[in-house]
Amino acid sequence: MITTRTQKITILDDITFAIPARSIFTINGPSGSGKSTLLNMLTGIDRPSSGRIIFAGEELRVRSENQLARWRGQHVGIVFQFFQLIPTLTALENVLLALELGKSKLPRRSWRLRSLQCLDLVEMEQYAQRLPSELSGGQQQRVAIARALANDPPVIIADEPTGNLDSQMAHAVFDILTRLTQYDKTIIYVTHDLDLASRATAGLLLRDGRIVQQLHTHLTSGEQR
C-alpha cells in the first residue's frame, strides 16, 4: 500500500513466495502489474505496509537510508533496462567505479584485476578499453552486469534488462545471467517476455499486484532465500 497526499493505493496484495538460492527467478507481468514495486521491496527502496521480507535468512529490517545503502551495496547488484553506464568512462573504468562507490574492502592494487575478471565472466574482457558508445546494446548490458558483480553480491536484480535489446541479444544476456548461477549467484529477473520467463528455474506471474501463477520449471534445491 502506498499512501499519497490524497489517498491510499494498494499496489501489491497477498504476495507470498520464495526465491530458491542460486536460481534464475523471473518476475513476469504486464506493465503496471507491480513488478518494479516488488523489486523495490526486495532492495529496501520501498517498504511493505505489512508482511516481511527475508533476505538470505535474515529479515530486512527498517534501517536508516545510510545503513540501507551500505547493505544494498554488499548484498545486491542492480542491472537497469537502459544500462546506465557512465558514457565518458571505459568499460573497465565503469566496473572500477563500482568498487570505488561500493567502498570495496579488496586491496586497491587488486581492483583492476577484479574488474577484468568481472568483464571476463560476461565475455567482455577484450572490450575493456572501449567507451559505451563504441559497444552494441547487448555488449553495454554485459558491462553493466560486470559492474553489478564487482562487489560480489549474492543476488543480482535486473529490471527488464533486455527490454531494450533485440531478441537474439536478449537471449545472449539471459544466457550470461543464467551462467552466473554456477558462481552461486541468485538472479532475479523482471521481464514481460514470456519466452525468456519459460527458460528460468522458477518464477511468478503478477497481474494487478497479485500473484496469478507460480512457475517452477525444474526446481530441485531445498534451500530458499
Ligand SMILES: Nc1ncnc2c1ncn2[C@@H]1O[C@H](COP(=O)(O)OP(=O)(O)O)[C@@H](O)[C@H]1O
Ligand atoms: N509512488 C506511487 N504512487 C502511486 N502509484 C504508484 C506508485 N508507484 C507505483 N504506482 C502504481 O503502481 C502500479 C505498479 O507499478 P510498477 O510497480 O511500476 O509496475 P511495473 O513495473 O509492473 O510496470 C502502477 O499502476 C503504478 O502506476
Ligand SMILES: [Mg+2]
Ligand atoms: Mg517496471
